[in-house]
Amino acid sequence: MSDRIDVAILAATGSVGQRFVxxxxxxxxxxxxxxxASDRSAGKRYAEAVNWRISAAPPEEVRDLVVKHIEEPINSPIVFSALPGGVAGPIEEALAAEGKKVFTNARDHRMDPDVPLLIPEVNPDHARAIERQRQLRGWREGFIVANPNCSTIHLVLALKPIHDAFGIERGIVTTLQASSGAGYPGVPSLDLIDNVIPYIGGEEEKIEAESRKILGRWIDGTFEDAPIVLSAHCNRVPVRDGHLETVSLDLHRSATPAEVIDVLRAFRALPQELELPSAPRHPVIVLEEPDRPQPVLDRDAERGMASVVGRVRPCSVFDIRFVVLGHNTIRGAAGASVLNAELFYREGLL
Amino acid sequence: MSDRIDVAILAATGSVGQRFVxxxxxxxxxxxxxxxASDRSAGKRYAEAVNWRISAAPPEEVRDLVVKHIEEPINSPIVFSALPGGVAGPIEEALAAEGKKVFTNARDHRMDPDVPLLIPEVNPDHARAIERQRQLRGWREGFIVANPNCSTIHLVLALKPIHDAFGIERGIVTTLQASSGAGYPGVPSLDLIDNVIPYIGGEEEKIEAESRKILGRWIDGTFEDAPIVLSAHCNRVPVRDGHLETVSLDLHRSATPAEVIDVLRAFRALPQELELPSAPRHPVIVLEEPDRPQPVLDRDAERGMASVVGRVRPCSVFDIRFVVLGHNTIRGAAGASVLNAELFYREGLL
Amino acid sequence: MSDRIDVAILAATGSVGQRFVxxxxxxxxxxxxxxxASDRSAGKRYAEAVNWRISAAPPEEVRDLVVKHIEEPINSPIVFSALPGGVAGPIEEALAAEGKKVFTNARDHRMDPDVPLLIPEVNPDHARAIERQRQLRGWREGFIVANPNCSTIHLVLALKPIHDAFGIERGIVTTLQASSGAGYPGVPSLDLIDNVIPYIGGEEEKIEAESRKILGRWIDGTFEDAPIVLSAHCNRVPVRDGHLETVSLDLHRSATPAEVIDVLRAFRALPQELELPSAPRHPVIVLEEPDRPQPVLDRDAERGMASVVGRVRPCSVFDIRFVVLGHNTIRGAAGASVLNAELFYREGLL
Amino acid sequence: MSDRIDVAILAATGSVGQRFVxxxxxxxxxxxxxxxASDRSAGKRYAEAVNWRISAAPPEEVRDLVVKHIEEPINSPIVFSALPGGVAGPIEEALAAEGKKVFTNARDHRMDPDVPLLIPEVNPDHARAIERQRQLRGWREGFIVANPNCSTIHLVLALKPIHDAFGIERGIVTTLQASSGAGYPGVPSLDLIDNVIPYIGGEEEKIEAESRKILGRWIDGTFEDAPIVLSAHCNRVPVRDGHLETVSLDLHRSATPAEVIDVLRAFRALPQELELPSAPRHPVIVLEEPDRPQPVLDRDAERGMASVVGRVRPCSVFDIRFVVLGHNTIRGAAGASVLNAELFYREGLL
Incomplete structure (x- = not known):
């Protein structure tokens, strides 16, 4: 592994940053x-700076790395950003201008007209937008590639094969999202013991808009949204990891549950073909037990990189309804950007 | 209170039975x-028989009542039934045949063509079906009146004023239901710690069918369903009490959130007019804070007898979307039947 | 109620402040x-400033009160302080110097040699220390009276009658403390979903030291600690309200469980005699069911003002062991100071 | 792996049975x-019979095994028993009489005067009791070896090196036990949402008695208890896996925290020496962060086979106090019996 490429992780001590690590x-x-990381952590050994929440302790190989301050120069050619929305934007631009290849989980650039909002199984061709991005912004080597919001990505992984086969016109989605999606410290325990919060600021808009961009086309130097209308209701529930979503879809061409299950199970795409290291063998897993998927049982499917669908059945209002579940900080955040970077590496774009 | 009418409670030691008490x-x-109650409890003092789960101890006045066996004769003219579905049906029929007025929370007779599925604020005229019921079944004094499923009732309380004002054509609903809805012992803790179960057997069908019956008409000796199509996704979440539901509605005549809020807030009906003892002053409460209603804060609104609506906003797919929350074992079960009985008392039907 | 005495509440928007309200x-x-309250809230109506977490909404009578800034002058002669430890000290002293009667829940002055750490059922005579306090500090009318830590108070309510009857020499205590004890936002949900935190900073020392002071004597102008040695292990568990403590006691004169239960049940003190408005009729309730007390069932006993003891049984190492539970933000915090103020009122000390 | 020894697992579909698998x-x-397994499962493929709760699905190699009925003959020479207490006793005896080597997690034979209650790191010499067991019971090849209760085992792993170095006289222990310790369905969710149950039937007695047997000696054909007196308080908390225990110890020879940490960290025993496949490299891990161990972070230490100690500090009443945590269904149950069997295999006793 002597010729591995150096990477930097921004906001490495936070919830998503830990997953990147x-x-x-x-x-x-x-x-x-x-x-x-920020002021508080800079200058400390990572093992001291981080309040590691994933397991007993951070991996051996990073424990003694000294955390850099966000204002120190970065040497690695590749940067993974777990910066919070609002803060991320200008920092990521400055790094790209310096020539860094930035793979970000932040929301700030996701909807930019020249930034690919990439899911390698869904819209790998959107990667071509970086040429236009460089041209427009005057960047020579650097670029910014974003991954979608944690709820959007699992939804879209399930929508893609259905859309390709039957055409999706409209959909209504309700999310039951895990606490880790809000980072750490995030949601106070008094808000989640014996309780549900039926609101996550900005989340519904993200799901609705990001899905259209991702399922749309990169054509003539511009993103053309898919003509799909979604409506989302977002809720926070007392679960550590794993976002669950109920989905009702109005299709262009109607489909039976068996047909939908078939296209979901048959779904393979570029990351599977290229055998990218983080790619799940099956991007979408379909369970047929009536009470699955469940966060505690299914969020770690394919090391947290798959979306798990269940309860595929006819919808009394639209054509089809089902449940989709996925790990929100792995495939829903850090793992998404890692897979994006693997695609770029394998395609010779790094 | 010397001339109060005697009542019997069936399955009085269970979760809903305790709420009746x-x-x-x-x-x-x-x-x-x-x-x-059943074998195990019969013959004991209520305070010994029950594993009281509502508060520290059952009310003083019932502690020393000796629990009767379900096969012993019942003397009270009014019977409240918290019997489990499947078991309830024949027992309730036998009691009605004996002349008892049966108010039941069980599902068994809810969809019978001659049994009112009653919410006093919504379809009080359905009470008239008991005449036909007696006629058809050859009962002279007895009858069966059912209350809806715990998720249906709060949904329909919110739908009623909207339907009257704007006409509901279709709706998609996702529920986040509390553990107490499954009774005691009910859902194992291993299924709800750090987890959600995206399935509740039979619940989706109940919501879809019961709503149509309740919002429909009693006409020419028969129930005519309302022409509303609903699709429900039901989930169990780690909450003690309080079912929360996300709702998207396609209306006949489109409406702004402000108009919807107005009709919900203006909603008053017969129980309020008659000042029934258990009636909430406001059957539907509307909150405007972005993150409400929440189970732990709002389930006890109007002593658990109101439905609490929040997040009324336009739906990107249909016309309107919102969240509704209500106490599932008070207004959603025992309180519903108590209010039904109060309506019958006040209308001189007991 | 026209001649009620005006009171001010400091830190009125916080977790304990809400309970005071x-x-x-x-x-x-x-x-x-x-x-x-602080900068952020000052100048707003209370209903707007507070994130009310106790029920649906704050009481009618305070909703329109405009929140004052902590630096504005206070007019009320009585001040209840829910200020955080560290901040409270100098503010409370300044107010007492101005002539205010300060009843505080903060830790800052609890162990001061001239400040009564008061539980009206346990050490009402300690109230006399305020004379010495005024003398030493040059205060004419004002004073500071503190209530104990939320775990200490329920422990000591159970220890007091046992100590009086049998003499306690040593005790080992493990607490299972509720989330609300850490205030709001307090403990992150990621720390309490499927988890326990076996540490609460400073809590063990408080329990050990405060208990000795409270059970000790005010004699010759000084507090003399009770010769009791305690050892505490403190844990945070996923419970909203209600601290539960396991207790093993080494007694001077050995006692059977029945004898201990008898003295606990017979326990009545000054607040009961004076019928103070917030006094529980029974300061200590004893349950004999093997699996009680439990937070969700028993924390509201006597409106949250009682301590509930259960599982009184012989200890294999010491003499006796049991469990005690109490509401941590009612009797364990705000209710404790309110009862202190009621004692002072009734004794003519206000 | 062609010459692996065949084993049977009794009660293979239950909570502990799944861990054995x-x-x-x-x-x-x-x-x-x-x-x-029992009636309900017998005759089905394991994948169909089991409600697998550990992860998404049972291991490939057992999915198609057809579950046998408990009354069918068993062919494997080694039997792992996850049978419930009360049921296990006679079945295990019958199997041993037939010549089976039975490694059991059930409580029934743990305190038998000729059954080793074995923790390979602590009392491997107790294995010799099986000779006497065969002699007394007239068994030629079969035997019964038990592992301790899930709380006892982690406690004793921490006590052993301390006892060897300093001598333990007395100890007071409070447990915070996970839901999985009660099996599935086990504890109802209504008992653990926002709640703690301060009682686990029989558990306190097991901890107190089993510890003395395990730390005692096998001498002259009989078990001699260690002269240690323990007192336990057992609680069930809303945690999936991982029992946490607070411990205060009275030592024969007093010791500083540093000395205790040293002996815990230096602890290695026969399983480590023999490099048994399931043996943790460190049977006891000591953490020095003030708020550790925590169930969610530390229960999987050494694949769930280690005990994790933290907060080692002086006890104000006794000599030393600390917290110990361990996985209750791995090292606390199935893993314990697997390690016992590995010891027997390696010692040539199978």
Whole structure:
């Protein structure tokens, strides 16, 4: 693994940052060279700076890395950003201008007209937008590639094969989202013991808009939204990890549950073909037990990189309804950007 | 309170039975005279037989009542039934045949073509079906009146004023239901710690069918369903009490959120007019804070007898969307039947 | 209620502050005249400033009170302080110097050699220390009276009658403390979903030291600690309200469980005799069911003002062991100071 | 792995049975040949019979095994028993009489005067009791070896090195036990949402008695208890897996926290020396962060086979106090019996 490419992780001590560390430790192509965080952590050993919440302790190989301050220069050519929305935007632009390849989980650039909002199984061709991005912004080597919101990504992984086969016109989605989606400290325990919060600021708009962009086309140097209308209701529930979503779809061409299950199960795409290291063998798993998927049982399917669908059945109002579940900080965040970077590596774009 | 009418409670030691006891203790018109339960409890004092889960101890006035066996004769003219579905049907029929007025929370007779599925604020005229019921079944004094499923009732309380004002054509609903809805012992803790179960057997069908019956008409001796199509996704979440539901509605005549809020807030009906003892002053409460209603804060609104609506906003797919929450074992079960009985009392039907 | 005494509540928007508001709204002797909070809240109506977490909405009578800034002058002669430890100290002293009667829940002055750490059922004579306090500090009218830590108070209520009857030499205590004890936002949900935190900073020391002071004597102008040695292990568990403690006691004179239960049940003290408005009829309730007390069932006993003991049984190592439970933000915090103020009122010390 | 020894698992579909399956699938020395369960499951494929609760699905190699009925003959020479207490006793005896080597997690024979209650790191010499057991019971090849209760085992792993170094005289223990310790369905969710149950039937007695037997001696054909007196308080908390225990110890020879940490960290025993496949490298891990161990972070230490100690500090009443945590269904149940069997295999006793 001597010629692995150095990578930096921004906001490496946070909830998503920890997942980046976990997923990139021991990665065959990338080597964690720099961990970047805020004032409070900078200058400390990572093991001291981080309040590691994933398991007993951070991976051996990063424990002694000294955390850099966000204002220190970054040397690695690749940057993974777990910066919070609002803060991320200008920092990521400055890094791209310096020539860094930025793979970000932040919301700030997701809807930019020249930034790919990428899911390698769904819209790998959107990666071509970086040429236009460089042209427009005057960047020579750097770029910004974003991954979608944690609820959007699992929804879209399930929608893609259905859309290709039957055409989706409209959909109504309700999410039951895990606490880790709000980071740490995030949601107070008094808000989630014996309770549900029926609101997550900005989340419904993200799901509705991001899905259209991802399922749309990159054509003539511009993104053309897919003509799909979605309506989302977002809720926070007392679960650590794993977002669950109920979905009702109005299709262009009606389909039986068996047909939908078939296309979901048959779904394979570029990451599977290229055998990218983080790619799930099956991007979408379909369960037929009546009470699945469940967060505690299914969120770790394919090391947290798959979306798990269940309860595929006819909808009394639309054509079809089902439930989809996925790990929100792995495939829903850090794992999404790692897979994006793997696609770029394998396609020679790094 | 010397001339209160004696009532019996069937399955009085269970989860819903305990709520009947709580709500009827000290009732101005009814007096708990008989508590009926299964083999294990019969013959014991109620305080010994019950594993009381509502508060520290059952109300003083029932502690020393000796629990009757379900096969012993019942003397009270009014019977409240918290019997489990499947078991309830024949027992309730036998009691009605004997002349008892049976108010039941069980599902068994809810969809019978001659049994009112009653919410006093919504379809009080359905009460007239008991004449036909007696005629058809050859009963002279007895009857069966059912209350809807715990999720249906709060949904329909919110739908009624909207339907009257704007006409509902279709709706998609996702429920986040509390553990107490499954009774005790009910859902194992291993299924609800850090988890959600996206399935409740039979619940989706109940919501879809019961709503149409309740919002429909009693006409020419038969129930005519309302022409509303609903699709429900039901989930169990780690909450003690309080079912929360997300709702998207396609209306006949489109409406703004402000108009919907107005009709919900203006909603008053017969129980409010008659000032029935258990009637909430406002059957539907509307909150405007973005993150409400929440189970832990709002389930006890109007002593658990109101439905609490929030997040009324336009739906990107249909016309309107919102969240509704209500206490599932008070207004959603025992309180519903108590209010039904109060309506019958006040209307001189007992 | 026209001649109620005006009171101010400091940190009125926080977790304990909300309980003060709840308990003092409609109080027969005191009237909430001033609500004081920090920058963010000052100048707003209380209903807008507070994120009310106790029930659906704050009491009618305080909703329109405009929140004062902590630096504005306070007019009420009585001040209840829910200020956080560390901040409370100098503010409370300044107010007492101005002549205010300060009843505080903060830890800052609890162990001061001239401040009564008061539980009206346990050490009402400690109230006399305020004379010495005024003398030492040069205060004419004002004073500071503290209530103990939320775990200490329920422990000591159970220890007091046992100590009086049998003499306690040593005790080992493990607490299972509720989330609300840490305030709001307090403990992150990611720390309490499917988890326990076996540490609460400073809590073990407080329990050990405060108990000795409270059970000790005020003699010759000084507090003399009770010769009792305690060892505490403190844990945070996923419970909203209600601290539960397991207790093993080494007694001077050995006692059977029946004898211990007898002295606990017979326990009545000054607040009961004086019929103070917030006094529980029974300061200590003893349950004999093997699996009680439980937070969800027993924390509201006597409106949250009682301590509930269960599982009284011989200890294999010491003499006796049992479990004690109590509401941590009612009797364990705000209710404790309200009862202290009621004692002072009734004794003519206000 | 062609010459692995066939093993049968009794009660293979239950909570502990599933852990046996998980731990024995792919085991280098043992091969799961028979899965045995009750009426309801017998005759079905294991994948259909089991409600697998550990992860998404049972291991590949057992999915198609047809579950045997408990009354069918067993062919494997080794039997792992996850039978419930009360039921296990006579079945296990009958199997041992037939010549089976029975490793049981059930409580029934644990305190028998000729049955080793074995923790390979603590009392491997107790294994010799099986000679006497055969002699007394007239068994030629078979035997019964028990593992301790799930709370006892983690406690004793921490006590052993301390006892060897300093001598333990007395100890007071409070447990915070996970839901999975009660099996499935086990504890109702209504008992654990926002709640704690301060009682687990029989558990306190087991901890107190089993610890003395395990830390005692096998001498002259009889078990001699260690002269240690323990007092336990047992509680059930809303945690899936991982029992946490607070411990205060009175030592023969007093010790500083640093000395205690040293002996815990230095602790290695026969399983480590023999490099048994399931042995943790460190039977006891000591953490020094003030708020550890925590169930969600530390229960999987050394694949769930280690005990994790933290907060080692002086006890104000006794000499030393600390917290110990361990996985209750791995090292606390199935993993314990697997390690026992590995010891017997390696010592040539199978």
């Amino acid at each position: 976990q997923l990139l430790a021991g990665h065959p192509w990338f080597r964690i060279a720099e961990l970047v | 709580q709500l009827l203790a000290g009732h101005p018109w009814f007096r708990i005279a008989e508590l009926v | 709840q308990l003092l709204a409609g109080h027969p002797w005191f009237r909430i005249a001033e609500l004081v | 998980q731990l024995l699938a792919g085991h280098p020395w043992f091969r799961i040949a028979e899965l045995v």
